[in-house]
Amino acid sequence: MDKFSRRSFVATVGAASVAPVSALLQGPPAAAAPQNPTGPTSAVNPAKPVYLFFNLAEAAFIEAACERLIPADESGPGALRAGVPNYLDTQLGGAWGSGERLYRSGPWQSGSPSQGYQLPFTPAELFHTALRAINRQLETKSTPFGALPPEAQDAFLKSLEAGALDLDGVPSAVFFDMLLRMSVEGFFSDPVYGGNRDMVAWRMIGFPGAYADYYEAIDRHGERFVREPMSIGEDGHAHIHPDPNIPARL
Amino acid sequence: MAQKLKEVDVVIIGVGMVGSIVAKELAAAGYKVVGLERGEARFTVPEFQGPAIHDELRFDIRKALMQDNTREPVTFRNHGSETALPVRRWESFLPGTGLGGSMVHWNGQTYRFQANDFELATRTRERYGKDFLDADVTVQDWGVTYAELEPYYDRFEYLLGTSGKAGNIKGTIQPGGDPHESPRSREYPTPPQKEHFQGAMFRKAAIGLGYHPFPQPSSNLSQPYTNPEGVKLNACVFCGFCERYACEHYAKSVPQTVILPVLLANPNFELHTGCQVQRINLDSTKKKATGVTYIDRAGREFEQPASLVITSSFALNNVRMLLLSGIGKPYSPASATGVVGRNYAYQTMSSVASFFDQDVFINPFMASGASGTLINDFAGDNFDHSGLGFIGGAFIGAVNTNGRPIQYHPVPPGTPAWGKGWKEAVVKHYNHTVMFSLHGSSVSTRQNYLDLDPTYRDAWGQPLLRMTFDFPQNDLKMAAYVTAKGVEIGKAMGAKQVAGAPRKGPYTTTVYQTTHNTGGTVMGNDPHTSVVNRYLQSWDVSNVFVIGASAYPQNASWNPTDTLGALTYWAIDALKNKYLKNPGHLVAA
Numbered sequence: 001m002d003k004f005s006r007r008s009f010v011a012t013v014g015a016a017s018v019a020p021v022s023a024l025l026q027g028p029p030a031a032a033a034p035q036n037p038t039g040p041t042s043a044v045n046p047a048k049p050v051y052l053f054f055n056l057a058e059a060a061f062i063e064a065a066c067e068r069l070i071p072a073d074e075s076g077p078g079a080l081r082a083g084v085p086n087y088l089d090t091q092l093g094g095a096w097g098s099g100e101r102l103y104r105s106g107p108w109q110s111g112s113p114s115q116g117y118q119l120p121f122t123p124a125e126l127f128h129t130a131l132r133a134i135n136r137q138l139e140t141k142s143t144p145f146g147a148l149p150p151e152a153q154d155a156f157l158k159s160l161e162a163g164a165l166d167l168d169g170v171p172s173a174v175f176f177d178m179l180l181r182m183s184v185e186g187f188f189s190d191p192v193y194g195g196n197r198d199m200v201a202w203r204m205i206g207f208p209g210a211y212a213d214y215y216e217a218i219d220r221h222g223e224r225f226v227r228e229p230m231s232i233g234e235d236g237h238a239h240i241h242p243d244p245n246i247p248a249r250l
Numbered sequence: 251m252a253q254k255l256k257e258v259d260v261v262i263i264g265v266g267m268v269g270s271i272v273a274k275e276l277a278a279a280g281y282k283v284v285g286l287e288r289g290e291a292r293f294t295v296p297e298f299q300g301p302a303i304h305d306e307l308r309f310d311i312r313k314a315l316m317q318d319n320t321r322e323p324v325t326f327r328n329h330g331s332e333t334a335l336p337v338r339r340w341e342s343f344l345p346g347t348g349l350g351g352s353m354v355h356w357n358g359q360t361y362r363f364q365a366n367d368f369e370l371a372t373r374t375r376e377r378y379g380k381d382f383l384d385a386d387v388t389v390q391d392w393g394v395t396y397a398e399l400e401p402y403y404d405r406f407e408y409l410l411g412t413s414g415k416a417g418n419i420k421g422t423i424q425p426g427g428d429p430h431e432s433p434r435s436r437e438y439p440t441p442p443q444k445e446h447f448q449g450a451m452f453r454k455a456a457i458g459l460g461y462h463p464f465p466q467p468s469s470n471l472s473q474p475y476t477n478p479e480g481v482k483l484n485a486c487v488f489c490g491f492c493e494r495y496a497c498e499h500y501a502k503s504v505p506q507t508v509i510l511p512v513l514l515a516n517p518n519f520e521l522h523t524g525c526q527v528q529r530i531n532l533d534s535t536k537k538k539a540t541g542v543t544y545i546d547r548a549g550r551e552f553e554q555p556a557s558l559v560i561t562s563s564f565a566l567n568n569v570r571m572l573l574l575s576g577i578g579k580p581y582s583p584a585s586a587t588g589v590v591g592r593n594y595a596y597q598t599m600s601s602v603a604s605f606f607d608q609d610v611f612i613n614p615f616m617a618s619g620a621s622g623t624l625i626n627d628f629a630g631d632n633f634d635h636s637g638l639g640f641i642g643g644a645f646i647g648a649v650n651t652n653g654r655p656i657q658y659h660p661v662p663p664g665t666p667a668w669g670k671g672w673k674e675a676v677v678k679h680y681n682h683t684v685m686f687s688l689h690g691s692s693v694s695t696r697q698n699y700l701d702l703d704p705t706y707r708d709a710w711g712q713p714l715l716r717m718t719f720d721f722p723q724n725d726l727k728m729a730a731y732v733t734a735k736g737v738e739i740g741k742a743m744g745a746k747q748v749a750g751a752p753r754k755g756p757y758t759t760t761v762y763q764t765t766h767n768t769g770g771t772v773m774g775n776d777p778h779t780s781v782v783n784r785y786l787q788s789w790d791v792s793n794v795f796v797i798g799a800s801a802y803p804q805n806a807s808w809n810p811t812d813t814l815g816a817l818t819y820w821a822i823d824a825l826k827n828k829y830l831k832n833p834g835h836l837v838a839a
């Protein structure tokens with residue numbers, strides 16, 4: 001049921017949904033948490049995530065890196081709790097990873113920034129190539145990336161972002177940009193894609209999701225709209241043409 | 251070897267908005283019409299239905315409704331000295347594909363251009379002198395006037411059922427509407443949509459500054475409507491999934507909801523989908539088209555003979571079809587000769603973000619594609635440009651259409667791109683920010699143009715369209731000027747922080763701006779500076795009509811669809827009442 005309230009959002013959904021960073025970093029990230037129609041869950045399912053695209057070393061880096069890009073903090077859960085690494089794994093292992101919506105005919109040459117992405121790599125090839133190079137570098141250090149202090153992790157990610165490294169032909173800035181974009185996608189997309197688990201990201205900002213009718217609510221100017229978000233996995237709307245004599249289709 | 255089909259009266263390339271309307275009118279007049287659509291047939295039920303249609307990843311990010319760029323992209327460069335490279339992923343503009351065309355995923359923003367826009371070269375000279383424009387600017391008159399188009403604007407808006415408030419009916423200014431608009435013959439078909447909170451805040455601040463706010467004219471309807479074709483639409487419920495999406499509610503005016511049910515019931519019309527037209531065929535004189543050749547989705551080649559060929563695809567594709575068919579002389583910037591591909595223009599988009607305190611709840615997700623409030627005080631030639639060094643302008647409006655969070659999570663300038671600082675800012679500002687759109691005009695220039703790429707090809711082996719474009723100095727000056735005005739309005743709304751983002755060069759294909767690509771088959775009265783005459787008929791091949799925003803000699807301060815609808819009915823009138831009664835050139839070259 002829709003309702004407006006001027007109560008603060010944190011009071012509504014509670015700090016219980018915020019898992020401490022340390023707890024998440026010590027163990028594997030949460031697998032799919034059960035949908036809870038009345039509110040967010042505070043339970044973190046300890047089941048091991050299944051990775052079909054990333055190998056173990058790649059998954060370890062991706063989990064730690066994503067949690068630095070979107071960390072758990074006072075404002076709410078981070079990338080791990082939201083299942084962002086699983087989103088990346090599914091996307092890269094599927095059509096998107098193999099070049100969906102990417103024009104892939106040569107000749108290949110680098111262009112100006114205005115001309116956009118011009119590398120021959122599919123996203124899957126780009127991630128495997130870049131992660132292999134990254135992990136080769138990290139193996140020379142005494143401490144695994146995931147066990148480094150956050151400041152050291154951030155420093156390494158910033159070096160990737162700055163484009164300082166050549167990752168076996170992938171400019172590190174290109175890899176970083178793709179990692180960041182896909183992490184934000186996974187964080188905020190509908191949970192049917194494996195990220196934004198239990199709609200944690202939507203709850204955090206107050207986005208009602210696939211909910212579709214604000215005809216009355218739009219008149220309530222300036223009031224907080226409080227409503228349990230809705231995934232496309234649970235919307236049961238159906239619509240009928242106003243005039244049954246007009247064919248809806250051929 | 252192409253299989254030759256039975257000759258028909260009319261073949262239409264592209265069954266989007268223009269193709270549907272032209273086909274409906276000519277089929278109803280008794281002509282045998284074949285419509286060739288490269289994409290799929292699709293309808294409100296079942297293709298556009300919830301819950302699957304409310305999927306930001308699939309439709310916004312993965313661009314499910316757009317032209318298949320893996321087979322048919324464009325190539326791009328900023329300047330003629332560079333090598334153009336393929337736009338390997340769509341971002342800056344998003345041409346649609348499939349039955350209903352790009353209009354299926356439009357916002358429904360339904361503006362008329364102003365009288366001044368159609369005579370831009372003449373009126374600029376008259377008001378500011380002959381040396382006012384930069385030397386590279388090639389703006390010109392359209393060859394048709396606003397007064398001539400007014401009845402056709404009216405007809406198109408009543409087809410759509412557009413919701414709005416007139417500001418000028420037959421010269422009498424109407425309270426609540428846009429006082430700058432050129433006279434319209436009657437009120438909008440339906441009243442304006444409800445105003446969202448951002449719109450109301452903007453309205454109050456704009457009035458305080460002495461401006462003239464009005465409700466955005468919207469083809470997401472404010473109430474149920476039955477159009478003159480007898481087709482019924484519903485009221486929009488502000489779902490916030492409009493542009494880049496198809497409407498599940500029968501509330502957005504698109505071919506499926508305003509005309510296709512009538513067209514598809516007419517036995518004079520045949521729709522063929524999955525058909526990629528390769529070229530318009532010409533006879534040995536190159537002065538007459540004999541039909542088109544297309545390849546179907548199974549790879550079979552067909553020749554469809556026709557007495558009349560109408561290309562009604564997206565602006566960029568209209569240009570490419572003429573170039574691939576050898577109709578009209580291609581434009582060369584070096585010699586400034588030729589016409590096809592000349593005067594490519596775009597839209598100069600700027601924005602202003604106003605950040606409010608935590609107790610001001612904006613609810614950006616409650617919106618239609620066109621339910622905002624705006625001013626035209628700095629659009630077109632509605633203000634004195636003397637001493638400013640540019641022509642044109644922008645509408646400024648609180649016209650935010652959604653709160654879909656992958657794309658929409660505004661943060662103040664200086665916020666880190668990731669990490670704790672980014673996340674805190676996203677959470678803090680998501681529901682407390684008002685975004686203005688500053689929708690700016692675009693002049694045509696000598697160096698911005700379209701031609702065929704010498705290297706890259708489509709999936710059928712044909713050359714891609716090559717775009718050479720950068721923002722003209724005229725438009726960058728305009729963007730800086732109007733953005734400063736927008737920032738003043740944001741401050742007048744009481745925002746804690748206001749950040750203006752005037753459009754700056756170079757133009758990039760990597761950031762979405764608009765899908766308002768115009769020009770390349772420009773209309774006009776002089777065959778040396780236009781591809782089609784004032785009735786959108788090819789100067790070179792009289793039985794080819796080219797109907798699209800490709801006809802615009804430059805782009806104005808508003809979304810182009812309403813003007814394209816008016817031009818469509820204008821051209822149909824010439825076809826039905828002049829051309830088809832006596833085929834031949836409607837204007838002597």
